[in-house]
Amino acid sequence: MKVPIAVSARHAHLSAATVQKLFGEGYQLRVRKWLSQTGQFSAEETVTLIGPRGRLEHVRLMGPPRDHDQLELSRSDECTLGITAPLRLSGDLEHTPGLQVVGPAGAVTLHSGVITAQRHIHMNPEEAQRLGLHDGQTVSVKVDSNGRDLIFGDVVVRVAPDFRLELHLDTDEANAAGVTNGDYGEIVTSDPASHRPVDRTTG
Amino acid sequence: MKVPIAVSARHAHLSAATVQKLFGEGYQLRVRKWLSQTGQFSAEETVTLIGPRGRLEHVRLMGPPRDHDQLELSRSDECTLGITAPLRLSGDLEHTPGLQVVGPAGAVTLHSGVITAQRHIHMNPEEAQRLGLHDGQTVSVKVDSNGRDLIFGDVVVRVAPDFRLELHLDTDEANAAGVTNGDYGEIVTSDPASHRPVDRTTG
Numbered sequence: 420m421k422v423p424i425a426v427s428a429r430h431a432h433l434s435a436a437t438v439q440k441l442f443g444e445g446y447q448l449r450v451r452k453w454l455s456q457t458g459q460f461s462a463e464e465t466v467t468l469i470g471p472r473g474r475l476e477h478v479r480l481m482g483p484p485r486d487h488d489q490l491e492l493s494r495s496d497e498c499t500l501g502i503t504a505p506l507r508l509s510g511d512l513e514h515t516p517g518l519q520v521v522g523p524a525g526a527v528t529l530h531s532g533v534i535t536a537q538r539h540i541h542m543n544p545e546e547a548q549r550l551g552l553h554d555g556q557t558v559s560v561k562v563d564s565n566g567r568d569l570i571f572g573d574v575v576v577r578v579a580p581d582f583r584l585e586l587h588l589d590t591d592e593a594n595a596a597g598v599t600n601g602d603y604g605e606i607v608t609s610d611p612a613s614h615r616p617v618d619r620t621t622g
Numbered sequence: 623m624k625v626p627i628a629v630s631a632r633h634a635h636l637s638a639a640t641v642q643k644l645f646g647e648g649y650q651l652r653v654r655k656w657l658s659q660t661g662q663f664s665a666e667e668t669v670t671l672i673g674p675r676g677r678l679e680h681v682r683l684m685g686p687p688r689d690h691d692q693l694e695l696s697r698s699d700e701c702t703l704g705i706t707a708p709l710r711l712s713g714d715l716e717h718t719p720g721l722q723v724v725g726p727a728g729a730v731t732l733h734s735g736v737i738t739a740q741r742h743i744h745m746n747p748e749e750a751q752r753l754g755l756h757d758g759q760t761v762s763v764k765v766d767s768n769g770r771d772l773i774f775g776d777v778v779v780r781v782a783p784d785f786r787l788e789l790h791l792d793t794d795e796a797n798a799a800g801v802t803n804g805d806y807g808e809i810v811t812s813d814p815a816s817h818r819p820v821d822r823t824t825g
Contacts, residue, residue: 493698493797494793494797495696495698495699495793495794495797496698498793506768506769506770506800537769538770565709566709566740566776567709567741567775567776568775568776569772569773569774569775569776570772570773570775571772571798572770572771572772572773573769573770573771573772590697590698590701590794591698591793591794591797591798592797592798594696594697594698594794594795594798595772595774595794595795595797595798595799596798597709
């Protein structure tokens with residue numbers, strides 16, 4: 420079963436309150452590009468992240484704003500900043516580190532919200548049924564590339580009506596497999612017994 | 623068959639001539655730490671790399687100096703710098719990009735020498751014989767980690783008398799597998815028919 424690959428570069432989902440602190444009162448994020456997942460967009464706005472060791476500039480914001488600030492970084496990014504964030508699914512933000520976020524109108528020190536995204540496949544219920552997979556299960560996905568073939572284990576299946584079939588990797592994972600946006604992987608094994616708690620937050 | 627993992631962060635092997643341009647006439651690199659491969663060391667000295675898009679500071683030099691300048695970067699590093707370097711084994715530097723290197727006593731513009739290291743396993747001839755492997759062959763290596771299990775394909779076997787058994791990964795690859803220095807992988811498959819030309823340069 421072929422699965423299109425989407426590579427997530429470092430990005431931030433911020434709350435409306437945080438957006439206003441960084442960009443000014445009443446500020447609304449501007450849509451740069453609608454994402455394949457319904458209703459989500461990458462915004463025109465970017466921020467600077469500052470950690471104890473270094474900084475990352477031009478970090479893309481996603482919209483619309485969420486209830487909680489969530490920053491998704493690769494381990495390479497975390498090394499640059501000097502922090503270590505746990506491997507988590509979107510929305511699972513307990514006991515995560517924070518950092519300083521700087522925008523054109525102000526700066527905010529977040530005390531939590533930084534995660535390394537657990538690799539996962541989005542799919543809708545019809546696709547899950549057709550593949551014999553269920554939400555929260557883990558599968559393996561094989562990638563053929565020129566010189567960096569690999570098989571990703573620990574890929575979590577996430578099922579929701581507004582999801583499109585897509586394997587989400589971070590930049591470290593995509594680089595290690597030699598793939599970019601629009602390449603394809605193939606689900607090669609699944610462990611029907613596997614199940615982990617998954618929250619319902621999109622992304 | 624268990625194989626210890628060594629993670630290579632971005633680093634540079636420079637020629638004696640380049641070292642002198644960057645650090646001053648007659649300058650000798652100072653040993654910071656001997657590497658597991660005989661006679662090689664990481665040096666006290668670091669340089670700054672400048673590409674069309676950005677810069678990387680504190681990039682570690684390796685010693686002793688080589689005949690040719692060679693910079694080994696991860697794809698994440700290349701993205702920061704704004705360059706794309708091909709996947710190569712050490713010493714295979716034809717048609718590779720360059721960049722600007724800055725040291726305390728001067729700067730040098732290299733016109734080639736930047737590579738993304740092809741993942742590989744070092745071993746000595748006795749180990750190769752015991753494993754039924756030969757120089758230039760590719761194998762797959764399985765890594766079990768907490769949440770980022772994977773199987774690396776396209777791992778090139780490199781055999782030389784002064785090599786110690788070790789899987790060499792770059793930081794993107796190590797991050798994608800959730801491993802660090804001193805963790806272990808396991809050789810799970812080998813393709814006896816596989817063979818690619820391999821140069822004899824150490825590293």
